[in-house]
Amino acid sequence: ARSYSITLLPGDGIGPEVVAVAKDALSLVGSKEGFELRFQELLMGGAALDAVGVPLPDETLAAARASDAILLGAIGGYKWDNNEKHLKPETGLLSIRAGLGVFANLRPATVLPQLVDASTLKKEVAEGVDIMVVRELTGGIYFGKPRGFGTNDKGEEIGFNTELYAVSEIDRIARVAFEVARKRGGKLCSVDKANVLEASMLWRKRVTAIASEFPDVELSHMYVDNAAMQLVRNPKQFDTIVTNNIFGDILSDEASMITGSIGMLPSASVGESGPGLFEPIHGSAPDIAGQDKANPLATILSAAMLLKYGLGLESAAKRIEAAVTATLDNGFRTGDIYSPGTTLVGCKRMGEEVLKAL
Amino acid sequence: ARSYSITLLPGDGIGPEVVAVAKDALSLVGSKEGFELRFQELLMGGAALDAVGVPLPDETLAAARASDAILLGAIGGYKWDNNEKHLKPETGLLSIRAGLGVFANLRPATVLPQLVDASTLKKEVAEGVDIMVVRELTGGIYFGKPRGFGTNDKGEEIGFNTELYAVSEIDRIARVAFEVARKRGGKLCSVDKANVLEASMLWRKRVTAIASEFPDVELSHMYVDNAAMQLVRNPKQFDTIVTNNIFGDILSDEASMITGSIGMLPSASVGESGPGLFEPIHGSAPDIAGQDKANPLATILSAAMLLKYGLGLESAAKRIEAAVTATLDNGFRTGDIYSPGTTLVGCKRMGEEVLKAL
Numbered sequence: 031a032r033s034y035s036i037t038l039l040p041g042d043g044i045g046p047e048v049v050a051v052a053k054d055a056l057s058l059v060g061s062k063e064g065f066e067l068r069f070q071e072l073l074m075g076g077a078a079l080d081a082v083g084v085p086l087p088d089e090t091l092a093a094a095r096a097s098d099a100i101l102l103g104a105i106g107g108y109k110w111d112n113n114e115k116h117l118k119p120e121t122g123l124l125s126i127r128a129g130l131g132v133f134a135n136l137r138p139a140t141v142l143p144q145l146v147d148a149s150t151l152k153k154e155v156a157e158g159v160d161i162m163v164v165r166e167l168t169g170g171i172y173f174g175k176p177r178g179f180g181t182n183d184k185g186e187e188i189g190f191n192t193e194l195y196a197v198s199e200i201d202r203i204a205r206v207a208f209e210v211a212r213k214r215g216g217k218l219c220s221v222d223k224a225n226v227l228e229a230s231m232l233w234r235k236r237v238t239a240i241a242s243e244f245p246d247v248e249l250s251h252m253y254v255d256n257a258a259m260q261l262v263r264n265p266k267q268f269d270t271i272v273t274n275n276i277f278g279d280i281l282s283d284e285a286s287m288i289t290g291s292i293g294m295l296p297s298a299s300v301g302e303s304g305p306g307l308f309e310p311i312h313g314s315a316p317d318i319a320g321q322d323k324a325n326p327l328a329t330i331l332s333a334a335m336l337l338k339y340g341l342g343l344e345s346a347a348k349r350i351e352a353a354v355t356a357t358l359d360n361g362f363r364t365g366d367i368y369s370p371g372t373t374l375v376g377c378k379r380m381g382e383e384v385l386k387a388l
Numbered sequence: 389a390r391s392y393s394i395t396l397l398p399g400d401g402i403g404p405e406v407v408a409v410a411k412d413a414l415s416l417v418g419s420k421e422g423f424e425l426r427f428q429e430l431l432m433g434g435a436a437l438d439a440v441g442v443p444l445p446d447e448t449l450a451a452a453r454a455s456d457a458i459l460l461g462a463i464g465g466y467k468w469d470n471n472e473k474h475l476k477p478e479t480g481l482l483s484i485r486a487g488l489g490v491f492a493n494l495r496p497a498t499v500l501p502q503l504v505d506a507s508t509l510k511k512e513v514a515e516g517v518d519i520m521v522v523r524e525l526t527g528g529i530y531f532g533k534p535r536g537f538g539t540n541d542k543g544e545e546i547g548f549n550t551e552l553y554a555v556s557e558i559d560r561i562a563r564v565a566f567e568v569a570r571k572r573g574g575k576l577c578s579v580d581k582a583n584v585l586e587a588s589m590l591w592r593k594r595v596t597a598i599a600s601e602f603p604d605v606e607l608s609h610m611y612v613d614n615a616a617m618q619l620v621r622n623p624k625q626f627d628t629i630v631t632n633n634i635f636g637d638i639l640s641d642e643a644s645m646i647t648g649s650i651g652m653l654p655s656a657s658v659g660e661s662g663p664g665l666f667e668p669i670h671g672s673a674p675d676i677a678g679q680d681k682a683n684p685l686a687t688i689l690s691a692a693m694l695l696k697y698g699l700g701l702e703s704a705a706k707r708i709e710a711a712v713t714a715t716l717d718n719g720f721r722t723g724d725i726y727s728p729g730t731t732l733v734g735c736k737r738m739g740e741e742v743l744k745a746l
């Protein structure tokens with residue numbers, strides 16, 4: 031039987047609870063579809079800081095690199111919020127993204143018919159929203175140099191970062207986004223601030239150039255401030271969005287909140303080659319950690335993305351997605367998506383229901 | 389009688405129509421309150437590009453500087469979208485902001501009871517929203533150097549910008565924001581990305597330090613991605629927001645769309661001393677320019693901000709605001725805020741109704 035090695039990085043807060051549930055779903059779908067998954071669990075984030083003093087131990091990165099795909103829970107928490115930069119859980123996350131070279135972050139924001147009422151947007155605005163944000167993940171202002179602190183010519187302290195993109199970085203994320211758009215609604219909206227920033231002018235020029243390789247995809251451009259508005263005004267106008275690291279951080283979170291069900295949304299981060307990194311978009315939610323209250327569906331759906339984008343096992347991915355849909359149709363809800371008339375369950379029970387549906 | 393000189397910069401698209409109406413409102417309120425306004429109209433934006441080849445003629449900046457306050461309509465349009473950077477209308481806008489030193493941009497996002505249905509958010513979420521975004525306007529990545537294009541060590545073309553803040557830049561915008569918050573609900577939320585960016589770490593450190601001068605204001609901090617979500621999830625949690633130039637560009641537009649009535653929202657840009665710049669937050673809307681369809685209320689309310697923040701004429705400002713409220717109460721609506729049961733009017737007629745109410 032085919033066999034794959036999966037790195038599990040439970041991380042902090044509710045991370046371990048949701049990863050445990052997703053692991054069971056992966057094992058079960060493997061046995062149904064006739065492949066084997068070998069799991070190794072490693073330290074990352076605050077958990078790693080507490081255990082060994084760094085947010086991303088070398089062994090974790092090495093083991094992750096050597097595996098076929100990585101499933102991450104969540105990292106961070108109040109406890110480490112005031113740490114120096116190199117001792118922040120977030121720094122571990124940025125290091126593993128860079129270390130794996132996963133430059134393309136796919137973040138779907140889909141309003142499920144069962145959960146349309148969870149959105150703060152009016153039903154007719156939220157209904158049917160199905161957006162994929164393709165965010166550049168290993169470049170831009172997150173990684174650009176020079177960065178740091180210094181003194182200006184008046185002797186004042188300054189803090190600075192560099193937003194920088196090279197042609198090859200833009201071209202490769204644009205190609206991923208066009209491929210994604212082609213398999214979806216065939217529409218790609220590139221978001222930038224080309225009326226002000228040179229980095230965005232180059233972005234727009236290259237995305238426009240790459241478009242000639244994808245004549246079947248309709249390309250448009252939008253300024254980031256307008257995109258932030260349009261997501262609220264009429265999110266249904268968007269199919270696939272491609273944008274840089276920082277704008278993608280902001281817009282993908284905005285888009286996900288528009289669906290009203292952050293606890294439901296997965297993400298995939300993939301590179302040219304090598305294993306991909308799959309994680310729910312929600313945080314570590316330290317306030318509900320260890321209370322069996324977390325919604326494991328985002329992590330289960332991240333496991334589905336792992337199967338599809340990480341291992342190329344599309345039918346296994348579909349099985350998981352169908353099981354999640356069935357579980358919602360059966361009326362099960364965790365607290366974050368609960369509404370009167372449905373059955374309130376905890377993290378474990380939700381996992382069991384998904385396994386049953388599988 | 390007191391006399392003030394006002395620079396009018398009608399600009400492009402619907403700019404001239406809405407500025408004409410706001411000018412009449414200013415004149416009338418002046419005669420009621422016993423002060424005189426002397427107007428001079430100057431070229432800026434695409435109009436200046438077409439007439440004299442630059443987006444901000446030297447005479448315009450000099451005259452603006454020498455006046456007591458500036459009222460701007462809107463700039464830009466498809467026609468100039470592909471111009472080189474120094475020939476873009478937007479570059480004129482950035483130059484006048486820098487030239488006037490108006491580092492504090494105040495952008496209210498208020499849901500008026502008459503217009504709550506215009507929001508795409510559910511009524512219970514939108515109702516009562518009253519946010520003031522204080523955006524830093526003359527620093528950060530909009531102006532940071534180095535910027536431009538170049539070649540990296542692999543010989544590839546790069547585009548780059550610098551996000552940079554010095555202590556004095558942060559301190560002065562923080563003080564403005566604390567002052568504003570103090571006169572409003574007493575709550576200030578500073579938005580940054582201090583978990584990743586050094587410029588944001590310094591921002592957070594200084595805003596926290598300045599807080600000690602304002603013990604009566606409650607300060608909180610939020611990451612920009614979370615702020616983009618929270619504006620959708622529960623905008624009522626915000627009173628005053630302070631943030632950098634680029635995050636402010638994005639979040640203030642998002643916040644304004646949450647109110648559902650972009651055509652209603654004014655803004656004020658003020659500096660340490662010298663005249664302030666007042667403008668509606670909407671764009672030049674070239675598609676409806678010259679058709680008497682534009683909503684002039686945002687510009688009329690910008691004129692009210694000009695009276696209040698620019699000239700210190702608070703009672704005159706209140707008169708204008710009251711006249712706008714009365715006009716809405718009387719049921720008059722331009723197309724952008726029309727709903728069944730109200731009276732659809734054009735730009736001029738809306739202006740006349742405000743004058744009547746004055």
Ligand SMILES: CC(C)[C@H](C(=O)O)[C@@H](O)C(=O)O
Nearest residue numbers: 120121123124279583584613
């Ligand atoms: C935790 C933080 C560093 C991270 C980011 O900004 O990329 C997070 O917000 C995300 O979007 O995955």
Ligand SMILES: CC(C)[C@H](C(=O)O)[C@@H](O)C(=O)O
Nearest residue numbers: 225226255478479481482637
């Ligand atoms: C036109 C553009 C340069 C400008 C900005 O980004 O500041 C506009 O979006 C605004 O917010 O006033």
